[in-house]
Amino acid sequence: MYAVIQSGGKQYRVEQGQRLDVERLGDAEEVSLTPVLLVDGDSVLATPAQLSGASVTARVVGEGKGPKITGFTYKNKSNQRRRWGHRQRYATIEITDIKKG
Template structure:
């Protein structure tokens, strides 16, 4: 991920335009790779909430034979779109 990338993540609490902070999981800067927990604690990723979206529809069908029981259900997972505004490296 880089600055100005738009990510779709699981639903986050917050208003459109508010700022969210993510912990860094892996930092790759050219040939330098940072993956240790102590070094990653120095990095901070900030983003801005753009809005809420829904994932694709998933259809679920319950059926029991010989009884005439059929039930159709659907589900759409809620997601939040976030624009990365900054990646800060600590000391």
């Protein structure tokens, strides 16, 4: 059985026991995510009415940071320059349970 969940504007295919990095979830230790799609053998649950009782439970295992992204913008002949950087923070979660409902 697997599910497709949505977190941080992205969708992930998850199974029980799997670990993955998602965008930071705050200080919660246990998270309940609503699935977008649930597949159990031959049955596929995809509509909101079918997924009303379904849930995916995960626990936060750790936090990490992605790679540093740097950029530089300038405008010609006006001495306008700007250097910027970004480093995304992630939460590592482990899927503990997938309930069909």
